[in-house]
Amino acid sequence: MKYKPLGNTGIDISMISMGGHEYLPNHKSRGFNEDFEKAITPGYIFPGFGGENRKKILSSAYELGINFYDVTHDSEKEALGRNLQELPPPFPVYIQTRPEGFCYTYDENNKKMADYATLKAEAERILKLLQRDTIDFFNLAFMKSALENDDEYLHKISYNVSQLKKEGLIRYACADTFSGESTYLKQIATGSFDVVYINFNFADHQATKKVLKEAAKANMGVVAREAFMKGALFEMAKEANIDDKTLLAHAAMKWVFSFDEVTTIVYGTGKVSHLEDSVSILDNLSMSEDELDLIHRIKDTSLFKEYESAKNKEFLQ
Template sequence: MQYKRLGNTGLQVSQLALGCMTFGVPERGTHPWTLNEDDSRPIIRRAVELGINFFDTANMYSDGTSEEIVGRALKEFTRREDTVIATKVYYPMGKGPNRGGLSRKAIMTEVDASLRRLGTDYIDLYLIHRWDYDTPIEETLEALHDVVKAGKVRYLGASSMHAWQFAKALYLADRHGWTRFSTMQNHLNLLYREEEREMLPLCVAEGVGVIPWSPLARGRLTRDWDEASKRSDTDDYMRKLYAATEDADRRVAEAVKAVAEARGIPRAQVAMAWVAQKAGVTAPIVGASKLSHLEDAVASLEVHLTADEIARLEAPYVPHAVAGFV
């Protein structure tokens, strides 16, 4: 495993992050396809063995149980000082007012709740999960700065917003002397490339590390188009992201299959390699429900696509409507 600086920070992270949405109590939250704790632990252990030191979860994943499972496993399998834990805040964690969003009240409440569930006294990377249209961004940025200064958080990140919103947040942080966002976690894969238009160039110009989510398009790029999985059958968000462009996306998936067959490697390695080679990308976030998923992801780091292969993979793409955050 090789390690890279996360954006302009001094923090070193593995070239892959393990996405921990897969881990959680299936009966809790909105992800019935998740793995329970007994099934999650071997995957987390193997990630550590493979040199992955970057683990990405969120307070709302499986109603907080993802944080609990990940926190307990990492405490057993590795040392805290060797681990980079990322979690997020925004989505409601219960019914009633002030249970979600990015107000000062919500941030101060949820950062402490995440620390308790993770079983740690600090979070390495704390991300806003989405843009909050109901809270002034200045309030959010100052509250985030305060949790950094309090020692509860080391670095700040953002996820899935318009480029103009991210630019505004960076500008305001600099103007007020607040801690600026070091990372952008955005939706990027061969089926959804709209981030190449503005967000990726902005991140490169600002020295922001890019840690894309769903690099395999929730598995759509790893198997035959009509082949189903437990997750595809129950993941309503997947249908929201990709259902409108199935004809065009199918041609992209066929290109991935062709390149993979020519190389004699799994499709997942080709799709992941494409994301990892994008300018500005630090570490794609890979979800794994089987050990083989994790092995493929790590093996993809040794796949260096040629210019001709990249052109073949990208040729079928057509512009998509913005998806993933609005």
């Protein structure tokens, strides 16, 4: 494993980090694609998370030196907390997570996140699920509508972050949004966040213009997700008649790492072999001619052009 400093946190994290998603037979993530409303309901736990296959992946992650873990909904939080007790890691690990049902469009105008008592209670609830004393990285993902609805919203969030840190409930805060560039830049400008958590791939690339640069100026870590475009990359591969999905995956991840601002890629899988293969790219992050060719072929597909157009519109809203 190779490690990079995560901004000014003083923590070196693995360049490949582990996502908390578990998967259905159709390869879609569990929870959100089973019952979305239940998945974002605090306290609802889907059965079967954190089972034997997941523990095999966790054991492999330890062997590979992965020390950063991202979990989203409560089933993933509970499973990771339980699994870390069943299989204690041989080195310190760091967990990133978010308040359940508070983020993105799950709560209108993200009002719950702006109320300190409500956010504090949620952090305390999450710590019980994780079976930990402190949330290492708390992801506070709000939308542009929150800022438009409340002129004091950024001030409230900054206060809440400082108080959660002061009370020892969280160590660091993550900036995140689905409202694109303008909201990310406002989050960064507060100085309250330590990490930028962002969708970033060669179709969803607008962050290269301003967000990554501003994050670097603020000495913030950058955690990238969706290197494979939520699986859409492999549908594009079918259109381009690309059979070597492994080489394509390597190309996609190397593209993300070609930007020095990126600290780590969150990698989700249900197979140990895939996780092991992802780490192998760190031996040589230079793009081969074959890998560059695959990216060019993907960019020529109609699926890519549609996806890129939609992501550009979303990010630059």
